[in-house]
Amino acid sequence: MSLVDLMSMATPNFGSREKILAKLCGREIVNCFQCIKCTSGCTALKLLELKPHEIMKLVNLGFVDELASSEIIWTCATCLKCVQRCPQKASPYHVIVALRNLAVEREAKVPEGYLKAVSQILETGLAEACRKIVTRKMEAVDREYLRLPEVSKPKESFQAVFMKAMEEKP
Amino acid sequence: MKTAVFWGCCILTNQLGYEMSVREVFPKLDIELVDLHESVCCGDPIKSMNDFAANYLGARVIALANQTGLHDLFVPCNRCHFTISEAKNTIRQNQKAARRIKELLKEEGLEYNPDIKMWHTIDLLHDHVGLEKIRKTIKKPLEGLRMASHVGCQIIRYSDLGRVDDAENPHKLDELIRALGAETVDYAEKLDCCGSALTYSHPDSALSLAGSKLKALQTIKIDSLIVSCPNCGLMFDARQKDTATIIGVKLNIPVLYYTQLLGVALDIDEKRLGLHLNQSPIENLLAKISA
Secondary structure (H helix, E strand, O other): OOHHHHHHHOOOOHHHHHHHHHHOOOOOHHHOOOOOHHHHOOOOHHHHOOOHHHHHHHHHHOOHHHHHOOHHHHHOOOOOHHHHHOOOOOOHHHHHHHHHHHHHHOOOOOOHHHHHHHHHHHHHOOOOOOOOEEOOOOOEEOOOOOOOOOOOOOOOOHHHHHHHHHHOOO | OEEEEOOOHHHHHOOHHHHHHHHHHHHHOOOEEEEOOOOOOOOHHHOOOOHHHHHHHHHHHHHHHHOOOOOEEEOOOHHHHHHHHHHHHHHHHOHHHHHHHHHHHHHOOOOOOOOOEEEOHHHHHHHHHOHHHHHHHOOOOOOOOEEEEEOOOOOOOOHHHOOOOOOOOOOHHHHHHHOOOOEEOOOOOOOOOOOHHHHHOOHHHHHHHHHHHHHHHHOOOOOEEEEOOHHHHHHHHHOHHHHHHHHOOOOOOOEEEHHHHHHHHOOOOHHHHOOOOOOOOOHHHHHHHHO
């Protein structure tokens, strides 16, 4: 289903729009005048058909619920070209991050990779697990073998405070 | 200069060649590195789930760096550098979030002090050490080599945040390469993203983006692609074979971290620079340099 379909079939929800605006703290998305500079340089447009200017328009028109449950918001490659080039400082990237955060709050479908990162951080403090790596000659080596210092762990208190931070809804 | 260093997850867990080469090269340029007491996530993957929690993690890195008593923090990863910069920015601009972040840090006995300068590999070498000193220190100039640079995205965008180089026309990494005696080439795809952030949600598309950039590079006949971000290094070097499979093209582009290349020019042993860990075919390049 394309985003245009979402618009023609749904009714706007301005309460949800307010939630996004609150998350953006000061970034004026109403200033977007659809110049399409964001979309013309978008990394994800090439492969995944992300059109940031459409996202901006849909949020401004109040179709936030549709976007928060749509897979399109998870296609951004976070290259930040849209933030850099937006002449209105409306910053599509930050709008997409706010939509993703809203989707997580509403327990919508979140790509597996992000959930794994959270559980890995809770377990070790790092978003990825330390593992053996192979040399070009297929020899398995680790940090110790390479004489690199041991990876230090976070304090015991880290886990609980990080969970508290994850429960905050700005 | 004595600086704290925050490596981030990607370098510590798999891009060990970057870490090894930095640890070898920096002392030769009079930079002393002090590791933080804890290795933790900068908050980057958490941004998409909860921006507040990401800013909290970013601020936590600064608080850990504050514990060292130093006023410089070296962050060699583009994504970590961006995430921590945004956290600093949020604390400066959003009083409510700042208050809550400081409360949470206090629960762990941590205190946040923004008075610490952040550095990335590019600006630390280009702006602090300087091209002249690099030129004077190297022992083996890399003449006759054609190099392409890939700066990455988050270290040059967005400018309002304060980034290390020009957002549309970055030149510092190229200048650093030329300081070693090599030639740099301009190419149309220079600002194209490696796609690594899509690994979380669309792994095949991520590989496809990296692959199409490598395919374009293959047509301009370069000796090596030089990177300075562990995520870009992971995509272009460690996963080069996977990107080739996805786009259905044979790829053989040698990929090196700038610090590895600098190490070669400083005549440091290949294994100490982690050059045996690069997965792309770098043998011919190394042979050409030592010839």
